[in-house]
Amino acid sequence: xxxxxxxxxxxxxxxxxxxxxxxxxxxxxxxxxxxxxxxxxxxxxxxxxxxxxxxxxxxxxxxxxxxxxxxxxxxxxxxxxxxxxxxxxxxxxxxxxxxxxxxxxxxxxxxxxxxxxxxxxxxxxxxxxxxxxxxxxxxxxxxxxxxxxxxxxxxxxxxxxxxxxxxxxxxxxxxxxxxxxxxxxxxxxxxxxxxxxxxxxxxxxxxxxxxxxxxxxxxxxxxxxxxxxxxxxxxxxxxxxxxxxxxxxxxxxxxxxxxxxxxxxxxxxxxxxxxxxxxxxxxxxxxxxxxxxxxxxxxxxxxxxxxxxxxxxxxxxxxxxxxxxxxxxxxxxxxxxxxxxxxxxxxxxxxxxxxxxxxxxxxxxxxxxxxxxxxxxxxxxxxxxxxxxxxxxxxxxxxxxxxxxxxxxxxxxxxxxxxxxxxxxxxxxxxxxxxxxxxxxxxxxxxxxxxxxxxxxx
Ligand code: PLP
Numbered sequence: 346x347x348x349x350x351x352x353x354x355x356x357x358x359x360x361x362x363x364x365x366x367x368x369x370x371x372x373x374x375x376x377x378x379x380x381x382x383x384x385x386x387x388x389x390x391x392x393x394x395x396x397x398x399x400x401x402x403x404x405x406x407x408x409x410x411x412x413x414x415x416x417x418x419x420x421x422x423x424x425x426x427x428x429x430x431x432x433x434x435x436x437x438x439x440x441x442x443x444x445x446x447x448x449x450x451x452x453x454x455x456x457x458x459x460x461x462x463x464x465x466x467x468x469x470x471x472x473x474x475x476x477x478x479x480x481x482x483x484x485x486x487x488x489x490x491x492x493x494x495x496x497x498x499x500x501x502x503x504x505x506x507x508x509x510x511x512x513x514x515x516x517x518x519x520x521x522x523x524x525x526x527x528x529x530x531x532x533x534x535x536x537x538x539x540x541x542x543x544x545x546x547x548x549x550x551x552x553x554x555x556x557x558x559x560x561x562x563x564x565x566x567x568x569x570x571x572x573x574x575x576x577x578x579x580x581x582x583x584x585x586x587x588x589x590x591x592x593x594x595x596x597x598x599x600x601x602x603x604x605x606x607x608x609x610x611x612x613x614x615x616x617x618x619x620x621x622x623x624x625x626x627x628x629x630x631x632x633x634x635x636x637x638x639x640x641x642x643x644x645x646x647x648x649x650x651x652x653x654x655x656x657x658x659x660x661x662x663x664x665x666x667x668x669x670x671x672x673x674x675x676x677x678x679x680x681x682x683x684x685x686x687x688x689x690x691x692x693x694x695x696x697x698x699x700x701x702x703x704x705x706x707x708x709x710x711x712x713x714x715x716x717x718x719x720x721x722x723x724x725x726x727x728x729x730x731x732x733x734x735x736x737x738x739x740x741x742x743x744x745x746x747x748x749x750x751x752x753x754x755x756x757x758x759x760x761x762x763x764x765x766x767x768x769x770x771x772x773x774x775x776x777x778x779x780x781x782x783x784x785x786x787x788x789x790x791x792x793x794x795x796x797x798x799x800x801x802x803x
Contacts, residue, residue, distance in 0.1 A: 370750075375402030378776055378783050380755070388750065391787045392757035395570065396602050396720060396774035399630040400680050407635045407676040414672035423666050430671035437678050438627070438642060441611050446621045447642040451658065452666040452674075456601035456628030457491025459639040460563075463624040464495045465660050467561040467595045470623075470647045473654030476557075476593070480517050483550055483594075484563045487523035489570040490599050499563045502571045521550050523568055524577040527713045527724060528732065528768075536578040544584030548591075556592035561623070566613035569602035570759055573722025573770035574715055582617040595623040595647070601639060602720075605630025606681055606777055609691035609718030616717070623647055636673035686777040693779050694718035700788045701773075709799055710741070712768075719777055725769045734768045741769035741798070748794035754787060756794075 362368060371383040378401055380388040390398065400407070414430055421428060435450035442448075451466075453459050464482065471479040484490070484499035491497065497506055498515035506514065522529055522543060530539040551559055562585065568575040582598075589596045603613040604627045614620050623646060628639035651658060664670075681687065698714065698721055705711050705723065712726035725742065727735045735741045742758035749756045749771075757772040775787065 377401045377403065378779060386753065388753055388755050389783065389786055389790065390755050390775065391749070391791070392755050392772055392774045393629075393776060394634065395629065395757055396607060396772065397629040398634040399605055399607065399777050400633050400677055400684075400686070401776035401778045402634075404633075404635070404676075404680065406680060407633070407673055410672045410676035411635065411669050414669045418668055420668060422663070424661070427666070428668040428671065430668050430675055431666040434671045434675040434678065437675060437682075438640070442625070442642050445612070445614075446644045446646065447625060448645045449643040449648050450640050451643065452638060452640045452671060453662055454637045454639065454664050454667065454670065455491070456626065456639045457493040457496040458662065459601065459626040459628055459641050460490045460496035460499070460597075460599060461493050462658075462660055463597050463599075463626050463641045464499070464561070464563070466624055466641065466643060466647060466651075466658060467597060469655075469659060470595065470650050471560055474650045479558055479560045481554055481559045482515075482518045482561055482563055483547065483554070483559060484518055484520055485523045485565075485568075486520045487525055487568060487572045487575070488563075488565055488599075489572075490563065490565070491601075500571075519550060519554055521546050523572060523575060524581050525568070525572060525575045526578055527575075527715065530578070537580050540578040540581040540584055543578070543581060544588055547585060548588045551588065551592055551594065556594065559592065559594045561595035561597045562589055563597045563599065565599045565601075565603060566617065567603035567608055567717055567720060569720070569772070570757075573724055573759060573768075573772050574717070574720050575722070576715065576717050577617065580618065582614060582620045586620050586622075596620075597624045597626070598622040599626045601626050601628030603717075604628075605633075605678075606687040606690055607718055607720045607774065608716075609687065609694055611687055613717070631677070632670060632674045633677035635677060636667075636670035638667070638670035638674045681777070684778070690718045690777040693777070693781070693784060694721070696781060697721060697773065697775075697779075697784045697787065700784060701791075704788050704792050705795060708795060710735075710802075711795075719773075719775055719779065721773045722770050723773075725771075739769075739802070742771055744798045744801070745769075745771050745794060748797045749791060752790045752793050754790035754794065756791065 372380050373383050374381045378390050380390050438450045486501045489502045490500045498518050610616050623644045625642040632638040701714050710725045712724040714723050716722050727733045742760050746758040760769045
């Protein structure tokens with residue numbers, strides 16, 4: 346799944362790339378929705394890497410904010426010191442999250458670290474709440490939460506997990522079905538019935554492992570990397586919240602990919618009814634790619650217990666709440682607010698979705714077009730009627746990525762394995778600043794790419 350240089354240089358690179366054989370394309374600059382490659386060609390960034398660059402590339406205001414931070418203080422250790430950037434970023438996020446009971450923010454450098462921190466906060470909450478017997482997590486199949494040991498343990502991205510499974514993963518995690526209507530909802534079932542069945546499955550899992558032993562249920566609100574933008578059925582997260590509450594189990598929502606406005610509300614869970622998560626992780630759209638920053642938003646319920654208990658979070662990284670990263674994050678969040686990008690995301694997302702449906706909706710190998718806001722996935726199947734996926738050797742998603750790239754469009758490919766079924770997909774997640782003309786250009790290029798892939802397979 347690496348877009349490689351057509352003519353690799355002779356010299357062996359010092360940098361360890363994802364592939365030890367092929368080398369990725371070198372990008373020399375970026376502006377707005379476009380990237381410029383070393384050979385001078387332009388790529389329309391239809392996926393922002395992995396749904397990262399929410400305000401697009403090359404934003405001068407963010408660059409200036411970072412430089413200003415460096416001009417005053419580049420680094421302090423959070424054990425003894427803080428900075429205005431970190432405080433103001435936290436306040437900006439808490440202003441958005443307070444109506445949902447989230448009152449503190451904790452910053453780290455990557456999404457995986459944020460998930461690990463949330464898992465540790467959840468464990469510490471129970472220990473200090475007099476329930477140290479809670480030692481288990483329940484997560485979902487078809488989920489991706491990151492690559493560190495904690496985050497990988499609650500993930501089910503099998504290609505990334507298999508070499509380490511059972512050696513570098515926790516054995517106190519069990520899994521339930523994803524909310525994946527395309528493959529999970531039965532023909533005779535309404536959306537609400539499907540949601541109720543999934544909630545019952547979660548309840549059964551809690552019963553099976555002993556609800557008094559469970560720390561938290563971990564889920565992406567809208568499933569991303571291994572699932573391609575699967576949105577939950579109506580009532581699902583409200584039901585999940587009720588079951589968690591029944592047993593005193595915390596709810597961790599991972600919004601690293603789907604949060605920060607990407608789905609047309611700042612938090613994806615805002616569209617799920619009355620759902621108040623205990624911990625929420627944010628990442629990609631937090632720094633918009635301008636700096637490595639991710640975070641955890643923590644509910645007052647958790648904060649209260651820790652305050653009353655040890656009065657500290659037993660955790661820490663040297664670079665947590667790094668001043669330059671927080672300055673970048675703050676500037677990105679200010680731009681999202683100033684330019685009303687969350688509302689814009691909703692309208693541009695609706696346009697992109699409807700244009701994709703009209704151009705690709707009936708295509709031979711398109712199984713489903715789904716998602717929310719500017720977070721849209723297309724799942725490809727060999728047979729639309731039976732939903733039979735392509736054999737992995739066909740590498741349909743990689744073919745799509747390559748065909749799109751060679752026509753000047755970046756898309757994010759993937760294949761998820763759920764209950765033994767391997768499905769190819771691509772994700773579209775352009776900047777929230779995208780114009781209507783750029784939406785049309787994505788659709789035009791993607792259709793050309795798809796047609797080429799379809800033709801090559803006939
Ligand atoms: N959680 C979700 C939902 C993600 O999509 C990702 C990355 O794709 C992560 C966590 C891990 O984030 P990072 O790659 O920044 O460690």
